[in-house]
Amino acid sequence: MLKVIDAKTRVNSKTNEEYNIVVLLGNVEIQKSQSSGKFYLASKTISIPTTLTLNEAKQLIGTSIPGKIEKVDCAEYLVPVPNSNKKLKITHTFSYSPSEA
Secondary structure (H helix, E strand, O other): OEEEEEEEEEEOOOOOOEEEEEEEEOOOEEEEOOOOOOEEEEOOEEEEEEOOOHHHHHOOOOOEEOOEEEEEEEEEEEEEOOOOOOEEEEEEEEEEEOOOO
16 A cells, blocks of 8 residues: 655646646665665655646545555666765666555
8 A cells, every 4th residue: 555645736847737746655664774784664655647636636645545666667867876976877767556466
């Protein structure tokens, strides 16, 4: 199950049209730090577009939606590392999947 944690309006960078999104929070996972070896809690968030008005979408905050967040391969892109001149090559993204299998 995913939890709705926010609703926002965004602007399409190509058409300048506004659209609404809902932000979903995935299940909490225990991860191990590669540098320190210590464990920490993490969760993934994704946003999905909606045809709901912003007020309608905000009413969903706190509710649960069936599904999960899946890692999906995609074309390579670069992400800047905060407080550094380095950039990471990323070849995946995260996407909503309606099944919980």
